[in-house]
Amino acid sequence: xxxxxxxxxxxxxxxxxxxxxxxxxxxxxxxxxxxxxxxxxxxxxxxxxxxxxxxxxxxxxxxxxxxxxxxxxxxxxxxxxxxxxxxxxxxxxxxxxxxxxxxxxxxxxxxxxxxxxxxxxxxxxxxxxxxxxxxxxxxxxxxxxxxxxxxxxxxxxxxxxxxxxxxxxxxxxxxxxxxxxx
Numbered sequence: 001x002x003x004x005x006x007x008x009x010x011x012x013x014x015x016x017x018x019x020x021x022x023x024x025x026x027x028x029x030x031x032x033x034x035x036x037x038x039x040x041x042x043x044x045x046x047x048x049x050x051x052x053x054x055x056x057x058x059x060x061x062x063x064x065x066x067x068x069x070x071x072x073x074x075x076x077x078x079x080x081x082x083x084x085x086x087x088x089x090x091x092x093x094x095x096x097x098x099x100x101x102x103x104x105x106x107x108x109x110x111x112x113x114x115x116x117x118x119x120x121x122x123x124x125x126x127x128x129x130x131x132x133x134x135x136x137x138x139x140x141x142x143x144x145x146x147x148x149x150x151x152x153x154x155x156x157x158x159x160x161x162x163x164x165x166x167x168x169x170x171x172x173x174x175x176x177x178x179x180x181x182x
Contacts, residue, residue, distance in 0.1 A: 023105075030101070038091070045084075049080055049083065049084050052080055053076060053077060056076040057073055057077075060072055139175065140176075141179035142174040142175035144171070144172050145169050145171050146169070146170050146172070147169060147170070
């Protein structure tokens with residue numbers, strides 16, 4: 001896994017900051033690129049609609065008589081508006097795709113932050129478990145056995161063929177909690 005020195009030192013925070021800054025930079029770069037492309041497309045679209053309407057009027061209407069000319073101009077203007085609406089629909093779809101991309105980046109950032117949070121929680125619980133174990137070891141009773149006073153005459157007796165020796169042991173509690181006999 002990750003070495004413990006990396007988790008506690010500033011290196012982890014530097015790596016995390018560099019990663020987040022790189023993601024943010026890429027996101028802002030993409031956002032600026034998309035906005036510039038939309039602005040250029042809008043300018044080109046306006047110019048192309050003007051040229052489209054003028055060309056259609058010149059092509060279909062200039063050779064007609066005045067009453068028919070007027071009807072033809074209105075018809076071509078409506079046709080240019082329909083063409084413009086189609087472009088506006090396309091632009092709206094592209095904006096929706098752009099905002100979908102923003103939502104995807106936001107969801108990914110949330111997923112990364114969630115993963116980092118889970119890792120930090122796991123590391124915290126692991127350290128807390130170690131701390132609790134150290135605390136339990138310091139608080140528990142620590143019995144130290146030492147040979148106590150042995151009488152000058154060691155008592156040995158025969159019991160069904162086995163020898164038993166009586167020995168005295170002193171037990172002292174060096175821990176903080178009382179020792180209980182189970």
